[in-house]
Amino acid sequence: MTDASMDAAPERRHKVSLVEADERTRKRNAAETRFKAYGIAAIATGVFFLVVLAVSIIGSGLPAFTKSVVKVEFTLTEEQFAEAEGTLFKTRAYADYFNAALTEKLNAAGLDLEIDSDTVERLVGKTGATLREYYRANEDKLGEVVEFELSTSSRVDGYFKGRLKRENVTDSRFLQLSDLDVADALRDAGIIKTVFAWDFITGKDSGVDNPGGAGIGASVLGSLFMMLVVLFLSLPIGVAASIYLEEFAPKNR
Numbered sequence: 001m002t003d004a005s006m007d008a009a010p011e012r013r014h015k016v017s018l019v020e021a022d023e024r025t026r027k028r029n030a031a032e033t034r035f036k037a038y039g040i041a042a043i044a045t046g047v048f049f050l051v052v053l054a055v056s057i058i059g060s061g062l063p064a065f066t067k068s069v070v071k072v073e074f075t076l077t078e079e080q081f082a083e084a085e086g087t088l089f090k091t092r093a094y095a096d097y098f099n100a101a102l103t104e105k106l107n108a109a110g111l112d113l114e115i116d117s118d119t120v121e122r123l124v125g126k127t128g129a130t131l132r133e134y135y136r137a138n139e140d141k142l143g144e145v146v147e148f149e150l151s152t153s154s155r156v157d158g159y160f161k162g163r164l165k166r167e168n169v170t171d172s173r174f175l176q177l178s179d180l181d182v183a184d185a186l187r188d189a190g191i192i193k194t195v196f197a198w199d200f201i202t203g204k205d206s207g208v209d210n211p212g213g214a215g216i217g218a219s220v221l222g223s224l225f226m227m228l229v230v231l232f233l234s235l236p237i238g239v240a241a242s243i244y245l246e247e248f249a250p251k252n253r
Helices: 002-007 023-065 079-088 090-108 117-124 125-137 154-160 177-188 200-201 217-248
Strands: 064-077 145-151 193-194
Touching: 023 064, 023 079, 023 090, 023 200, 064 090, 064 154, 090 117, 090 125, 117 125, 117 154, 125 145, 154 177, 177 193, 200 217
Parallel strands: none
Antiparallel strands: 064 145, 064 193
C-alpha cells in the first residue's frame, strides 16, 4: 500500500501566469466592467433627471421674481389735496386725479384713449387709497413731481407673462377683455414696465383679490426661526446624549 501511494502520479496543478489572465479572472474583470457601466449609467440618469427638475423649477419660478408695474409721474397741488380731503368720498377724488394724469400721459404718447376709474382699478387696484396714504404722510411733496410705481393686478401680470390668454378671459369684476387693450396700450407707451419684484422676497401673504402680490418674506423668516429653535434645542441635547451613551451609560439595551 505504501508502494502504491509512492508510485501514484502527482496531481497536476493549474499553472498561473502573471502575463495572461485566466478564464476566471477574465469573467471577474468583465463583471466589474459591467458593474462600472451600470453605475455610470445610473449616475448619468440621476443627473439628467436632476437637470430636468432644476430647469422645470427655474422656468416655473423665475417669472415670480419679476412683476409688471405702472410708472406714472404725478403732481398733486395743495388745492387739490384740500379739495380731496374735504369731499365725502376722499379716495375717489384722488383716483380721479390719477386717472386724469394717466389719460394725459397717454394723449401725450399719441394714444387717444379714455380710461375710467373702474378700468384703472381692475388694472392696478385702488389707486385712490394709495395716493391718499402717501400724501397724508408726505405733505411736503405737494406741488412736486412724484413718480409712482404701482403694481398691476395679478391677472394683468399673468397676461403679460403668458399665463393668461385672451381667449380664456371672461368679463368679470376682476378683469374685462377691453382692459387688456388698455394694458397693451400702456405697455406700448412705456407706462407699464417689467421690474424686479423685491416685494416678492420681502413681502408677506396677500389677499384673495391679488394673489400675485404675495411674497415669501414671512415664510423665509418662519423657516429661519424654526431652524434656530431646532439648532439651539437639538445641538446641546444631541451632544449631551452622545457623550452620556459613549462614556457613562452601562453596556445594556
